[in-house]
Amino acid sequence: MKIIFATNNKNKVEEIKHLSHQKFQIFTLEEVGIDIDIPEPHDTLEANATEKSSTIYKLTNEAVFSEDTGLEVHALGGAPGVKSARYAGEGRNMQDNIDKLLHELKDKPSRAAQFRTVVSLIIGGKEYQFEGICKGHITHEMDGSNGFGYDPVFIPEGSNTTFANMDITEKNKFSHRKKAVQQLIDFLNAYQA
Ligand code: ITT
DSSP: OEEEEOOOOHHHHHHHHTSOOSSOEEEETTTTTOOOOOOOOSSSHHHHHHHHHHHHHHHHOSOEEEEEEEEEEGGGTTOEETTGGGTTOTTOOHHHHHHHHHHHTTTOSOOEEEEEEEEEEEETTEEEEEEEEEEEEEOSSOOOOSSSTTGGGEEETTOSSOGGGSOHHHHHHHOHHHHHHHHHHHHHHHOOO
């Protein structure tokens, strides 16, 4: 079975390609010759994930999944959440986002946070969603150079180091994305068209 992963984020593709599965082969947008910036206009991860998968489904009419991920920080009322990619404003980079996050948390007693991933799968004309959560906390400074996004400032529960100090196999022992995508894999392995 062929399935398209509707993302432009190469780090997400790399993490998912580390997971083992049978019965289907994952193709990236690049591999199927689609070059578009998929819109993420909504205010929930769920709605943005649906937007991404349905945009590509309409173009290809093939099985497709997408995912939207946010970092939800307890003391900030769940921010940056769905706005994780543009927390410091449009046109700002990841360093600006992390600087803002550390600044906002400077005087907060709690640094508890979680990554939440929502996967949206469209297959046989129907949508299915899967969620993965990784709880942890935000560090006081950046540490490590692996991974992407907020990885240098996030320590998952059960570890004493940041995601950015882990290789992909180790990150996948804890990761939100792995938990959501594992449900997707289990679903597809059992799926009868
Ligand atoms: P898509 O093409 O899949 O939409 P994206 O990079 O826009 O890719 P998201 O909107 O899902 O991805 O993610 C929002 C931001 O959250 C993203 O730019 C990262 O900075 C951050 N992020 C997502 N997953 C992360 C992870 O596993 N570790 C650290 N930061 C992450």
